[in-house]
Amino acid sequence: MVLVESLVTLLGGLAATHELYAKGIRRGQLRRLLADGRLIRVRQGWYALPLTAADALAAARVGGRLDCISALASWGCWTPERCGLHVAVDGHAIRLRHPDDHRRRLDPAAAVTVHWNDDQPGDRLVVPIERALRQMVQCQPVEFAVAVADSALSSTQGRRPLISHSIWRAIAATHRSAHLLLEVDPNSGSGTESVFRIRLLMRCGLRPRAQVKIRGVGRVDFVLGRRLVIEIDSETFHANPAQYHADRRRDSLLSARGYRVLRFTYQQVMDDWPLVESAVLGAVRRGDIR
Structure with missing residues (x-):
C-alpha cells in the first residue's frame, strides 16, 4: 500500500477521495485507514492526518484554509485573542460547513470570518504568509496589524524573521494608514506592548x-x-x-x-x-x- 502519510503530506496536508484512489488506495483500504486512526475524515470527500493542527482542520471543515490572523498564528506570529477563525474560501464555493461539524451548515454563531476569492497557490491547509499579512491589514485594526508585523519581523530567541522589511513596506503601502503600519519595531517585547505603543501614538500623539x-x-x-x-x-x-x-x-x-x-x-x-x-x-x- 502507498504510505498514506507521505501522500497526504505531498498533497498539501489534505487529500480528496479521488486522489487517494488514483494512488492505488481502494475503498476497503480507506475504511481501514479511518478505523485505525491513520486518517481522519474532515468533511465529505476530504481527509487529513490525525496530528494536523485543530484550527487547520476547522478551516478545512468549513471548506477552505487558514487565512489572515488564523494563518499568521500558525506561522508563529503573535495574534490577539478572541478573533475567531479566519478562512480563505474560493469565490465559487458552496455548502460551507460548521468548523466543528461538517454535517452542519456554517452559521453566524460559529465565529468564522470568511475571506473569499482564494486564488493563491500553496499549502491546502494555510495560505502563504505574505497573503495572510495582506489580508490581515485589510481586516484587523491598525494596532493589531503592527503588533503582528512586529512579531513577524522579530529575530528574538534565535529565530530568523518570517518576513523582510521590504515585504512589509510593500504590504503597508496598499493601506490608507500606511504611515502607521510602518511604525514597526521588531524589538518589541510582546504583542501587547506593540498594541500599547501604536494606540498611544494614534490616539494621544505620544x-x-x-x-x-x-x-x-x-x-x-x-x-x-x-x-x-x-x-x-x-x-x-x-x-x-x-x-x-x-x-x-x-x-x-x-x-x-x-x-x-x-x-x-x-x-x-x-x-x-x-x-x-x-x-x-x-x-x-x-x-x-x-
Missing part, C-alpha cells in the same frame, strides 16, 4: 521609547519623556507570584532613582484602553515625564 535599559534596574518596557516608566504585564502575570514580587522590587528601585512608574495588565491594554489612556495623560499633565 511616542514612548521602547525597551530602555536603566542602570541598576535593567530593561523597562517604555520610557515617556525623561522620568515616566510604563510597564506592561503579560497574560500570565497574576499566575506567577515570583514575577509579581520581582516587578514590585523593580518599581521600588525605579522610584528610588526618581522615576514614576505606571503598570498596566494585558486585559487593561486590550479591553479597557480609555482607563490606560487617561492614566498616561494624567501623568503627563502632572509633569511626571520631566
